[in-house]
Amino acid sequence: MRKQPHKKAEKYRIKAGEYKSPDNANFGAFRIPTKKGVLRIIVSDGFGWDHVSVSLSNRTPTWNEMCFVKDLFFEEEETVIQYHPPRSKYINDGEYVLHMWRPQKIKIELPPSFCV
Numbered sequence: 001m002r003k004q005p006h007k008k009a010e011k012y013r014i015k016a017g018e019y020k021s022p023d024n025a026n027f028g029a030f031r032i033p034t035k036k037g038v039l040r041i042i043v044s045d046g047f048g049w050d051h052v053s054v055s056l057s058n059r060t061p062t063w064n065e066m067c068f069v070k071d072l073f074f075e076e077e078e079t080v081i082q083y084h085p086p087r088s089k090y091i092n093d094g095e096y097v098l099h100m101w102r103p104q105k106i107k108i109e110l111p112p113s114f115c116v
Contacts, residue, residue: 001050
């Protein structure tokens with residue numbers, strides 16, 4: 001995870017209320033307006049994991065929106081994962097939310113490029 005969010009994100013940090021966080025912290029909440037809606041983003045880095053959740057009020061984020069957010073909060077060469085856990089472990093607190101995860105202490109292995 002970046003040591004601090006990309007400067008493009010910083011001006012959209014929520015600075016009051018339940019989700020407030022200090023300037024340049026690598027955690028917090030952001031509301032980033034786009035042409036297709038407002039991206040609601042929560043960033044955390046606890047318990048050995050970097051985590052970013054992304055949602056909109058009326059639909060699930062697109063691949064391009066997730067790539068945009070990934071670049072704001074993670075380094076270009078970091079790999080992040082969107083997990084699909086066993087159904088018995090599902091937690092759905094929001095209908096239109098996607099999550100990106102990165103373990104802090106181990107490198108994520110990728111399949112060989114010819115398999116993708």
